[in-house]
Amino acid sequence: MFYCNREHQAAHTSSHKSACNAFAKRRDILDAEEQKLRSHPGDMFTPADVFTNSVGHFWGILETRDYMRARFALVEALGKVKTYDAVQAQLDHVVDMLRLCRSDNMGVRDLVPPLMLRLNKDQECYDFVKWYSTTGEQGDYDWGNMDLPYLDVRNADVFESVEYLCGNYINLSFTVGITLLKIKLLLGLTALRDSAVVGKKVPREILDSIQAYVPQSPIIAGNRDIMKRGDHAAAIDELTAQVDMLYKAVKRANKYFWPSLLEPGEHLAARPQAYSHGGMEQMQLVLQYSYDSWIETPGAIEVIKAKEEHS
Template sequence: MATARPLSSGCGLCGRTMYLQRCGGCNVMCYCNRDHQATDRPRHKIACKAVSKTRAKYEDEEQSLRNAPPDFMTPENVFETSVGHFWGILATRDYMRARLAFADALGKVKTKQAVQEQLGHLMDMLRLCRGDNLGVRALIPALMLRLNKDQQCYDFVKWWTLISDERDYDWGNTDLPYLDIKNADPFEDVNYLDRRGMELSHVVAVTLLKVKLVLDLQALENTTDVAGKEVPQEILNKIRSQAVTSPIIAGNREILERHDHHAATTLLTKQIRALYMAVDKANEHFWDSLVLYEKPELPEAFSRGSWEEAQLTLHYSYDSWWECPGALRFIEKIMDESD
């Protein structure tokens, strides 16, 4: 298994983070000089061309939509007058498909800049089309985790899961609350996620989020063992905040100051096992596909529980697991214990 590596924001060749220039083709890969860009070109060019091509298509479609004369099916100033129910207007659909293709192409570039832009486009697509006819919500949680937006990820998943119970929610009424869950408890029980018709990528994302929390709690206990309990608490807190990856842990003073995290670790691990079983019940192919990774074959369609669904979820999720040190090994251990 390849060694996990956090998402890069530096030079695409050497990793340097100062005095960078963006690639003129994709605009989401950076280099510290032209020599490094030229050296990295054979590796980067396929992704670069995909981003450049799909960006041009998306921008053309946007311009065409903005310039389209209004008629009985297309309101004037559709980007202003039809926010929230875009898909209901036929003229918007080529634009939305082109924008999704562009966002997907951005995923080929493994940089923080690319992930930030990808997430921004997908969230704006949800703003334009609350009902999410293209299913972009499936991609979003893993992107949030890659950017360490862990709390936003949990809030997003919880909102979409709970709203599925509200059969009378009017997706076209933009006065109704939308994505309005904030600061939900990421340590809470997640039985509500284990349901028929679960959004597989969402449950996989919450599983990873809780794995991140366990790994961080273990890191906190390791810092106490290394630094010793006699270190002033203020200094120990600074050391600890640098030892963790999740802002949920780094920003919680009570957790940082606690010396014994055994109870929380045990609780989270129990929840992770439950989520693991829920995913395995929903799709028996996914966990094996994750740990025995091969580049997924993207299907044109899928049914729930199918190999095709697992491949699509792997496409959405794998980078978030690979970029979190220790996460894949953690889930491998759960798999071994479940056999």
């Protein structure tokens, strides 16, 4: 778990100190709620030891709701602490909340793709979205049956078609996240292509050294075939088309999102209590979840800016 101790806080700016203080308060509240749940003796509505006996069914048990709210409040507080450890702690909490409440009544799954992208867990991000957008969309999937496979997609093809993410009823956070992932891949392959031009003028070992620092996505850096391939033109063309398809799908789903990504203004501080699909409040929520992942990916927002200027 992420902790921000007194020595760590002393080195912070005042805004960072404030974020860490808020985190500490939220952590104390969560600890109290967890202790309350763990000490519950059990009754006709709440099983004893819910952390063992009711995994997957939280929120459906009324006594767990204050705990889940407190845990999400801690996740929000961690979002104000701009460190790698804080992002990892956010992801750990959200993934465990999904373990405790598979039906995800609070919608915390929308936070997972941007957090994974910030941590360079690109393959894990794609696998997560692929499961939710396929198995998770099946009308007969029983969210209350803990014996069913859950989030079991592994090493899905990140270069595959994106049509399944571009329908009329998309999960905005997922499609925005995969748009960023595809842009990361596109920028990485484009940089590899450009470095190959330089490589014609330098020895192979120097080119290998240059290219080792080029890819932005570990999916590219960890793929020997991609790194050694001389011609990336076909893959670049395909990714360009996929990014365009995803960009248009997001634009159809919520007309406010791309303009607000470019000029977020006060939207990052808004506190929407509810939203309708396609509305301003939905945009604000997804923007707040995903904005850091975009600004932490060099060149990504510029891709969207170019598309907005020509749309």
